[in-house]
Amino acid sequence: MRYFVTGKQMKQIDQDTIERIGIPSLVLVERAGLAVADAVEEIITSGHPDLSARDKNKKNVRILIACGTGNNGADGIVVGRILHGRGYEAVVFLGGNPEHETEEHRRQQKIAEALGVTMMRKTEDLSGNWDVIVDAVFGIGLAREITGEWKNILEQLSEIAKRDGAKVVATDTPSGIHSQTGHVMGTALRADLTVTFGYGKTGLFLYPGRNYAGKVRVADVGFSDVSLERVGWDCKSLEESDLADLPVRQSDGNKGTFGKVLVIAGSRGMSGAAYFSALSAYRTGAGLVKVLTVSENRAVIQTQLPEAVVSVYDPDQITAEEHSTDFLREACDWADVIVLGPGLGQEPYVEYLVEAVLEHAYVPMVLDADGLNTVASHPYLTRYFTENIILTPHMGEMARLCSCPISELREDPVQTVKAYSSRYGVTCVMKDASTLIADKDGTVWLNTSGCSAMAKGGSGDVLTGIIAGLLARGMDCDRASAFGVYLHGLAGESGSAKFGENGVLASNLADEIAKLA
Numbered sequence: 001m002r003y004f005v006t007g008k009q010m011k012q013i014d015q016d017t018i019e020r021i022g023i024p025s026l027v028l029v030e031r032a033g034l035a036v037a038d039a040v041e042e043i044i045t046s047g048h049p050d051l052s053a054r055d056k057n058k059k060n061v062r063i064l065i066a067c068g069t070g071n072n073g074a075d076g077i078v079v080g081r082i083l084h085g086r087g088y089e090a091v092v093f094l095g096g097n098p099e100h101e102t103e104e105h106r107r108q109q110k111i112a113e114a115l116g117v118t119m120m121r122k123t124e125d126l127s128g129n130w131d132v133i134v135d136a137v138f139g140i141g142l143a144r145e146i147t148g149e150w151k152n153i154l155e156q157l158s159e160i161a162k163r164d165g166a167k168v169v170a171t172d173t174p175s176g177i178h179s180q181t182g183h184v185m186g187t188a189l190r191a192d193l194t195v196t197f198g199y200g201k202t203g204l205f206l207y208p209g210r211n212y213a214g215k216v217r218v219a220d221v222g223f224s225d226v227s228l229e230r231v232g233w234d235c236k237s238l239e240e241s242d243l244a245d246l247p248v249r250q251s252d253g254n255k256g257t258f259g260k261v262l263v264i265a266g267s268r269g270m271s272g273a274a275y276f277s278a279l280s281a282y283r284t285g286a287g288l289v290k291v292l293t294v295s296e297n298r299a300v301i302q303t304q305l306p307e308a309v310v311s312v313y314d315p316d317q318i319t320a321e322e323h324s325t326d327f328l329r330e331a332c333d334w335a336d337v338i339v340l341g342p343g344l345g346q347e348p349y350v351e352y353l354v355e356a357v358l359e360h361a362y363v364p365m366v367l368d369a370d371g372l373n374t375v376a377s378h379p380y381l382t383r384y385f386t387e388n389i390i391l392t393p394h395m396g397e398m399a400r401l402c403s404c405p406i407s408e409l410r411e412d413p414v415q416t417v418k419a420y421s422s423r424y425g426v427t428c429v430m431k432d433a434s435t436l437i438a439d440k441d442g443t444v445w446l447n448t449s450g451c452s453a454m455a456k457g458g459s460g461d462v463l464t465g466i467i468a469g470l471l472a473r474g475m476d477c478d479r480a481s482a483f484g485v486y487l488h489g490l491a492g493e494s495g496s497a498k499f500g501e502n503g504v505l506a507s508n509l510a511d512e513i514a515k516l517a
């Protein structure tokens with residue numbers, strides 16, 4: 001498990017470390033600079049064939065370290081000094097108003113001067129045929145939109161990096177990226193690698209920040225989890241080692257042991273969504289899957305997925321009259337887990353169907369797609385929400401549920417998803433390129449697996465089935481959601497390795513999940 005923090009929380013952790021624990025600020029700055037210098041040297045000696053060839057003559061390797069006036073800049077001066085000491089042609093550029101420089105910054109300048117490190121303050125032309133540019137302009141202290149001189153400098157560095165083919169290594173955060181939201185604050189410098197200190201910053205894993213950060217490495221520079229516990233964190237994130245926590249399949253289990261999933265999905269002319277959800281629930285390990293759909297879909301589902309039990313209804317018989325939905329009550333009583341919504345459509349009968357299921361279901365339920373759209377257009381249905389419900393909206397559906405534009409949801413996505421789930425006491429999976437999951441207790445999980453291969457029709461239906469399969473295997477709503485999203489992303493990555501990022505189909509995701517879950 002990894003923990004991500006906001007810039008504000010990281011500042012408090014800095015403070016706690018310095019003031020309560022007693023590690024001097026300058027020691028942290030030294031270790032931060034060392035971690036970046038090591039990363040730069042790794043790129044020089046291994047990552048780049050041209051550079052490793054010239055490694056024999058390190059003086060020919062040209063490194064520009066661009067420093068701001070805060071402690072991010074202080075880290076940068078340390079990077080310059082260490083690389084200078086190791087024999088590289090390291091040039092430290094000091095930008096901004098010297099009067100704003102921090103104490104650590106000034107101390108590091110003195111040390112660098114004493115060791116003969118090349119430092120310059122010119123801003124008009126930073127060209128220099130650089131092999132590596134180290135970005136130490138702004139870290140977690142970035143407080144507002146970047147304008148004026150700094151905007152020019154960052155844009156210049158961007159151009160130079162492109163022109164020279166230089167690798168860019170960001171110190172703590174790519175300058176210009178907001179460490180909490182991932183927003184570009186006026187302009188930002190795109191990195192190949194970001195070496196961030198202590199804990200991942202949420203903004204490095206949310207788009208567009210995730211694109212600017214490149215590969216992210218979290219370096220241990222001396223912070224302790226004691227401070228993290230005192231200060232708190234923003235969100236957590238699963239990693240591969242957490243998969244060991246997936247429920248073990250009992251060797252003496254039967255299909256009842258592994259749970260019965262009821263998939264209420266599909267409409268006239270729309271059977272695919274029901275199929276993908278049902279298939280994925282089976283592929284994730286559910287014992288028995290029943291599809292409840294319109295009569296027209298019976299033949300096609302039975303042919304595509306003979307392993308599923310198929311039960312059908314005539315939509316014309318579903319009305320506001322209570323007894324018209326009695327069959328749904330019986331179906332709900334049978335299930336251990338319910339999936340409600342994929343491909344249901346928006347005809348008027350769907351409102352009665354969704355209401356009846358929400359009212360009569362007492363087991364964990366994944367509410368997706370048209371189930372969500374129905375709730376969005378009939379908000380009174382939220383009165384049936386319980387802690388057993390997982391909502392899986394993509395950003396468009398979330399915008400409908402919250403009655404606000406997507407741009408507003410993205411202003412602070414972690415707060416958006418957290419506010420929704422705590423308002424309604426549900427688990428909310430807000431699907432995006434970086435999916436966020438919030439549980440009713442206010443914990444937010446940020447997913448880092450997956451790739452753009454998953455941006456394709458049917459992919460969301462597969463996720464719904466995966467979460468249902470994990471619920472059927474006995475996981476609780478929060479963990480089934482977080483693990484389901486993580487596994488779904490891993491399936492996307494392994495599907496993409498096989499079929500290429502353009503060629504993956506939803507059915508491939510369902511197949512890949514079989515090996516992962």
Ligand SMILES: NC(=O)C1=CN([C@@H]2O[C@H](COP(=O)(O)OP(=O)(O)OC[C@H]3O[C@@H](n4cnc5c(N)ncnc54)[C@H](OP(=O)(O)O)[C@@H]3O)[C@@H](O)[C@H]2O)[C@@H](O)CC1
Pocket residue numbers: 014018025026028029030032033068069070071072073075100102137138139140141142143144145146147150171172173197
């Ligand atoms: N001991 C520690 O504290 C440790 C800190 N560490 C490192 O320090 C970093 C945090 O340092 P920090 O707090 O000094 O902030 P930083 O990111 O350098 O930026 C602040 C400067 O930028 C300026 N500024 C901000 N926004 C601006 C804008 N839009 N446009 C223009 N200027 C703007 C702001 O100016 P001001 O607002 O004062 O005018 C100020 O001068 C952290 O990311 C990590 O790298 C590690 O070494 C571990 C130990």
Ligand SMILES: Nc1ncnc2c1ncn2[C@@H]1O[C@H](COP(=O)(O)OP(=O)(O)O)[C@@H](O)[C@H]1O
Pocket residue numbers: 369394431432433434435449450451452453454455456457458459460461462463488
């Ligand atoms: N660029 C991306 N990177 C990672 N995951 C993505 C990306 N684009 C989409 N996804 C994932 O793919 C799924 C798409 O779901 P959804 O939009 O509901 O699809 P559908 O309705 O077609 O089934 C979501 O889980 C989403 O997080």
Ligand SMILES: [K+]
Pocket residue numbers: 072135136137138139170171172173174175
């Ligand atoms: K930076």
